[in-house]
Amino acid sequence: MTRYRAPLLDLKFLLNDVLDLDARLRELGRDDISPEFIETVLEEGARFAQDRFAPLNRPGDEIGVTWDDGEVTTPPGFREAYQAYCDNGWSSMSAPPEFGGQGLPVSLAGPFHEMVAAGNLSLRCYLSLTEGAVAAIAAHADDSLKQTYLEKMVAGHWSGTMCLTEPHAGTDLGMLRTRAERAGDGSYRITGNKIFITSGEHDLSENIIHLVLAKLPDGPAGARGISLFLVPKFLPDTDGGPGERNGVRCESVEHKMGMRASATAALNFDGATGWIVGPEHQGLACMFTMMNGARYDVGMQSLGLAQQAFQHAVSYANERLQSRSLSGAKVPDQPADPIMVHPDVRRMLLTQKALVEGGRWLAARASLLIDAERLLPDGAERERAARLLALHTPIVKAFLSDMALEVTSLAIQVHGGHGYIRETGVEQFYRDARILAIWEGTNGVQAQDLVRRKLLGDGGEAFDALIERLRVEADESSGAAELADFRSTTLGLLAEWSALGREVMEAAARDPEEIGATAHDFLHYSALVLLANGWLQMAAAATRRLAEGKDRDFCESKLAAAGFFFDRLLPRAAAHRAALVSGASNLMKPTPEQFLFT
Numbered sequence: 001m002t003r004y005r006a007p008l009l010d011l012k013f014l015l016n017d018v019l020d021l022d023a024r025l026r027e028l029g030r031d032d033i034s035p036e037f038i039e040t041v042l043e044e045g046a047r048f049a050q051d052r053f054a055p056l057n058r059p060g061d062e063i064g065v066t067w068d069d070g071e072v073t074t075p076p077g078f079r080e081a082y083q084a085y086c087d088n089g090w091s092s093m094s095a096p097p098e099f100g101g102q103g104l105p106v107s108l109a110g111p112f113h114e115m116v117a118a119g120n121l122s123l124r125c126y127l128s129l130t131e132g133a134v135a136a137i138a139a140h141a142d143d144s145l146k147q148t149y150l151e152k153m154v155a156g157h158w159s160g161t162m163c164l165t166e167p168h169a170g171t172d173l174g175m176l177r178t179r180a181e182r183a184g185d186g187s188y189r190i191t192g193n194k195i196f197i198t199s200g201e202h203d204l205s206e207n208i209i210h211l212v213l214a215k216l217p218d219g220p221a222g223a224r225g226i227s228l229f230l231v232p233k234f235l236p237d238t239d240g241g242p243g244e245r246n247g248v249r250c251e252s253v254e255h256k257m258g259m260r261a262s263a264t265a266a267l268n269f270d271g272a273t274g275w276i277v278g279p280e281h282q283g284l285a286c287m288f289t290m291m292n293g294a295r296y297d298v299g300m301q302s303l304g305l306a307q308q309a310f311q312h313a314v315s316y317a318n319e320r321l322q323s324r325s326l327s328g329a330k331v332p333d334q335p336a337d338p339i340m341v342h343p344d345v346r347r348m349l350l351t352q353k354a355l356v357e358g359g360r361w362l363a364a365r366a367s368l369l370i371d372a373e374r375l376l377p378d379g380a381e382r383e384r385a386a387r388l389l390a391l392h393t394p395i396v397k398a399f400l401s402d403m404a405l406e407v408t409s410l411a412i413q414v415h416g417g418h419g420y421i422r423e424t425g426v427e428q429f430y431r432d433a434r435i436l437a438i439w440e441g442t443n444g445v446q447a448q449d450l451v452r453r454k455l456l457g458d459g460g461e462a463f464d465a466l467i468e469r470l471r472v473e474a475d476e477s478s479g480a481a482e483l484a485d486f487r488s489t490t491l492g493l494l495a496e497w498s499a500l501g502r503e504v505m506e507a508a509a510r511d512p513e514e515i516g517a518t519a520h521d522f523l524h525y526s527a528l529v530l531l532a533n534g535w536l537q538m539a540a541a542a543t544r545r546l547a548e549g550k551d552r553d554f555c556e557s558k559l560a561a562a563g564f565f566f567d568r569l570l571p572r573a574a575a576h577r578a579a580l581v582s583g584a585s586n587l588m589k590p591t592p593e594q595f596l597f598t
């Protein structure tokens with residue numbers, strides 16, 4: 001099994017040479033964050049992920065979590081690693097300073113979150129949901145809730161969850177049945193069953209703070225009648241510490257194909273005491289603060305697993321000896337050549353590299369928009385950043401999680417039969433990655449969100465603004481003459497994407513089924529066009545560094561991966577375009593009875 005090495009060179013190249021993070025942060029008024037500080041965070045973060053999280057990944061998968069009479073025990077070492085994460089200040093990285101957070105930009109926290117997710121995704125999930133819950137409470141709760149809960153959550157003493165799903169209500173939250181009743185003293189009593197709750201019960205923190213969606217008796221029907229409640233496992237005592245046990249109990253934990261060290265709990269709320277977060281009946285909108293952050297974080301989780309799988313595949317391809325190269329022996333003193341010599345193995349490895357490193361650019365771009373939305377001084381500019389970010393969020397979540405599945409599956413393929421066997425470790429990445437396309441809103445739902453809410457929602461205004469911005473960026477990369485082909489391909493695709501967006505909007509106006517019928521392919525097409533921009537920018541930065549005589553091997557590898565992306569992966573966009581313009585009828589014509597004959 002290959003030891004995880006954080007992709008520090010790639011991250012530094014991306015943040016410094018491609019995105020000029022230092023300058024971007026100064027534009028956002030964060031000139032207190034120096035390039036040296038960025039470097040220290042990346043290096044310390046890498047060390048932490050490699051030394052504290054990664055060694056627990058495999059044993060965590062082997063041992064899993066155990067449930068006993070409502071209590072959940074995490075695998076050995078998890079408590080100490082969780083504590084070290086909090087003690088070293090990682091849990092407070094991007095939390096608000098008024099509650100003990102460091103208020104660091106997401107563009108800096110994001111790469112760290114990729115590294116810890118790569119090291120141990122199950123363990124990371126106990127922490128990521130707390131960060132999301134902190135954001136939702138900080139944005140929507142009243143001052144007294146913020147004072148009681150946030151500092152402890154930011155410090156990691158108390159952890160958070162997100163309780164949406166019920167047995168009969170997954171995607172369609174309008175159907176949820178958990179009910180809330182006003183207790184008359186400002187608190188509420190929550191009753192119902194939630195399933196699949198990540199970190200719903202565990203032994204890592206003193207208290208668990210559930211953010212629960214429930215319906216008040218007088219709320220409107222459907223999703224508009226949902227409210228959001230904060231329901232602690234232990235009610236705070238008069239000193240603010242964990243006091244009396246609340247009426248919430250973990251009935252069981254799920255046995256899963258992956259993420260076996262992450263506790264996925266079935267929770268019963270039996271008249272549990274809770275407090276409202278945000279206005280009554282507007283809980284879904286408040287929960288979106290948490291969900292949008294979580295969707296971006298799924299992008300980081302996807303990158304982490306994909307990077308791990310890619311690293312394992314490259315090491316194995318260099319070690320495994322099988323057959324001779326088609327053009328004659330490359331290592332004649334060995335009984336066979338390493339499989340790295342075979343074009344098909346290189347196809348798999350370069351697909352992994354181009355998707356992971358291109359995906360990292362996409363995620364970093366989204367993180368800069370998150371920072372811009374939070375930090376820009378001008379309200380209109382913040383609003384513009386928010387609308388651009390809204391277009392990126394479903395693409396980051398869905399494309400990167402589908403990408404992680406492809407990359408982790410390719411890692412198994414590169415290992416041949418040994419990849420299917422547990423010892424090599426790559427099958428765990430694939431099993432763990434499988435959930436990423438499902439949770440935080442399935443990828444099908446993300447695609448519909450992109451088309452319905454983000455594209456049709458404003459008649460394509462933000463979409464046009466995004467394309468114009470990318471066109472300017474592509475034009476500005478014109479310094480490197482040798483990249484002319486990449487640039488003209490990218491500019492051509494931007495024009496085609498713009499026209500395709502119009503076609504999708506017109507088709508949706510004719511027939512609402514077209515929204516669902518075009519969504520998957522439109523999202524993947526959009527992601528590939530974005531990645532073309534990313535690879536153009538990365539190739540331009542690599543060319544600049546080469547001209548300065550720096551990092552020859554690294555820069556040549558970037559240019560090779562860019563060429564591979566444009567020649568062999570970008571053509572996938574044409575297939576997505578053909579599928580989406582083919583219309584809804586080829587999907588909607590068969591009756592339910594015509595799907596299967598046995």
Ligand SMILES: Cc1cc2nc3c(=O)[nH]c(=O)nc-3n(C[C@H](O)[C@H](O)[C@H](O)COP(=O)(O)OP(=O)(O)OC[C@H]3O[C@@H](n4cnc5c(N)ncnc54)[C@H](O)[C@@H]3O)c2cc1C
Binds near residue numbers: 169199256439441
């Ligand atoms: C390991 C794990 C951890 C989880 N953690 C949490 C958590 O912490 N908190 C939480 O609340 N939930 C959590 N979930 C639940 C997860 O978010 C849901 O499983 C997911 O939202 C899908 O809901 P569902 O499983 O009921 O599928 P369904 O909603 O029944 O969907 C089934 C299929 O139908 C499709 N579909 C449904 N509706 C539509 C539509 N309108 N248009 C197009 N396609 C549609 C879906 O895309 C999917 O392919 C977790 C689940 C798992 C397995």
